[in-house]
Amino acid sequence: MANEIMHSENTPSYTTPWSDGDYLSAFRTQPALRVAGLDNHHGGPLMKALAPARRGCKTRRAHHKSRNGCRNCKSRRVKCDEARPGCMRCQVYGVTCDYTLAQYKDGKQPLMAAPLRSNPLHRNGSLAFDAMAVNIDAVLQAGMGDETSHLFGSSSNVGLLGLDTLAHFSRMVAVHTPGFAHVKQVFRERTIHMALTEPCLLHAMLAVASTHRASVLPSDPSYSMVAARFRHDAARMYRQQLQSPIGRHNMDVLMSTCILVGMFSFCKENIDPNESWVLSDDSSAMNWLFVQGGLRCLIELVNPWLDESIWSEAFKVASTYDFYDDHRTGREDLDHDLADVCDINDDTTEETNAYHWPLRMLCPLLRIPRHRSEEFRMTNFMGRLQPDFLSLLAAREPRALLVLAYWLALMCTSVHEWWVDARVRSECQAICIYLETHGDQRIVDLLEFPATACGYR
Numbered sequence: 399m400a401n402e403i404m405h406s407e408n409t410p411s412y413t414t415p416w417s418d419g420d421y422l423s424a425f426r427t428q429p430a431l432r433v434a435g436l437d438n439h440h441g442g443p444l445m446k447a448l449a450p451a452r453r454g455c456k457t458r459r460a461h462h463k464s465r466n467g468c469r470n471c472k473s474r475r476v477k478c479d480e481a482r483p484g485c486m487r488c489q490v491y492g493v494t495c496d497y498t499l500a501q502y503k504d505g506k507q508p509l510m511a512a513p514l515r516s517n518p519l520h521r522n523g524s525l526a527f528d529a530m531a532v533n534i535d536a537v538l539q540a541g542m543g544d545e546t547s548h549l550f551g552s553s554s555n556v557g558l559l560g561l562d563t564l565a566h567f568s569r570m571v572a573v574h575t576p577g578f579a580h581v582k583q584v585f586r587e588r589t590i591h592m593a594l595t596e597p598c599l600l601h602a603m604l605a606v607a608s609t610h611r612a613s614v615l616p617s618d619p620s621y622s623m624v625a626a627r628f629r630h631d632a633a634r635m636y637r638q639q640l641q642s643p644i645g646r647h648n649m650d651v652l653m654s655t656c657i658l659v660g661m662f663s664f665c666k667e668n669i670d671p672n673e674s675w676v677l678s679d680d681s682s683a684m685n686w687l688f689v690q691g692g693l694r695c696l697i698e699l700v701n702p703w704l705d706e707s708i709w710s711e712a713f714k715v716a717s718t719y720d721f722y723d724d725h726r727t728g729r730e731d732l733d734h735d736l737a738d739v740c741d742i743n744d745d746t747t748e749e750t751n752a753y754h755w756p757l758r759m760l761c762p763l764l765r766i767p768r769h770r771s772e773e774f775r776m777t778n779f780m781g782r783l784q785p786d787f788l789s790l791l792a793a794r795e796p797r798a799l800l801v802l803a804y805w806l807a808l809m810c811t812s813v814h815e816w817w818v819d820a821r822v823r824s825e826c827q828a829i830c831i832y833l834e835t836h837g838d839q840r841i842v843d844l845l846e847f848p849a850t851a852c853g854y855r
Contacts, residue, residue, distance in 0.1 A: 468495050470614055559624070560604060564590070567607035577773035577815060580712040581657065588708040589654050596651050598639050601632035602658035606817075609662050613816055622667075629662050649700040650708050656693045660781075663689045665817035666824055674828030676794060684792060686821065690780040691788075715774070724758050732761050736804070739840050740797050752786040756801050763808055773813045779805050796837040800844060803829040807851035826852035 467478025470488050478485050484495035571586040593600040608625035615621050636655050644652060663686045666673075675683035697704065697713070704710060728744040729737040740753035748755045759779050766772050790798035806826035809818060830849045833841055849855040 469617075470495060473614070473616070560600070563604045563607045563611075563624075563628075564593070564600070566611055567603045570607060570610060577813065580715050580774070584708055584712055585654070589650075592651065592654070598632070598635040599651050599655050599658075601628055601635055602655045602662075605629040605632040605662050606658050609665055610816055613665070613667070616667075632662075633659060644696070644699050646700070646703040646706065649696070649703060653693065653696050653700075653707065653709055656696055660690050660692065661817050664821050666820040669820050669823045669827070671824050671828035671831060674825050675792070676799065676825070676828040676832045687780060687783075687791070688788065691783065692781075694781050724762070725755075726758070732757050733764065735840075735844055736761070736801065739800065739844065752784070752790055753797060753801060755784060756787055756798075760801060760805055764804070766812075773815070776805075776808055776813050794832065794836070796833055796841050799829045799833060800837070800841050800848075803833070803845070803848035807848040810851040810853075823852045827854045830854040 466480055468485050471478035488495035571582045593603050605628035608628050612621035612625045636659055727747050729742045746754050803826055806822045809822040826848050830845055
């Protein structure tokens, strides 16, 4: 079967809209057009230059400026609708609006309205609120060391902070978006009540929620300190749980925690390629990728009871991705250029070539139409990488880095989650910097897609 990824002899019509083609169509164009910078995709320089002439000059229509927008919208450079008590953009993004924060001194108090105790209904609500805070405090204290207690202050503050942060997590997973819809549904409907009795899972939820809050409110360093402590405690308790027997009784807690640990481990505060393991000597700088294989290992251990898990349906969605079970010999359906660089021929197998399986997973992703929402498929790639390929990445082997750079480029262009962007851009830029110096000419020639997608060029 002929390779379906873009080559000069089967490149689609240049009038094909960007959203209808695959991810490489803008980068594997005719050489003459590419050299001249005149590729006539809708986003190409020629089309951009001609667009004003075609449309004619238009006066800017009157519009309402947002002068009293919340701080979240200002920091994200988006227009605030100024709705009170919380703007719609903050609700959709899953954060607490600054209009709500302003009701509390220094923004440190719980992000909930004070109950009116004169009304019986409000008194009952207040009692439920207090009981919930005490319950969360007890669960948090069960896994909290002296250092953490000192950071959070009194016991009552710990419970209130935990309740507030858990409410933030609930708002995050309540946002209905196409990306990771099945995962969010499980967290929204099946795990929050479970966390009220499981310190490991509760800390992981609070770690994700506080990390998210710190990312959208970077001006307040206290959010980053709280997030770092929750991440530390969540990782510590998760490691302890993994030392215990794993079975039907704890599979849901462990798999839920594993997903959350993978999420906050992947998250990065800012774009800085120099912090990547590719350009530094930090042995822990690659941990974000190593931990992603944990869920695959857990699933193998609990497979006899997986149908009983709260994650059963979500995992069945992932199991329908046929290309993750494509273990064919040879190079059929692989990108010709990448297969050539990785020395894959018609007799190559996964056992004889460590690049074969990653390319079997990567190439179908490159063929997915750009207008389709396939975040879950994209992220599954990193959790299925085998130890031999990870060892090549750790050793900075140029061909392994090139394959990873293509996947990072796909993530840059197709997965738009708060915990993804800074990481994939940092790592992809670092790989481009490294390969321009250490890769042979064939590898350098194939860097156009990753370098453009991550903003390196």
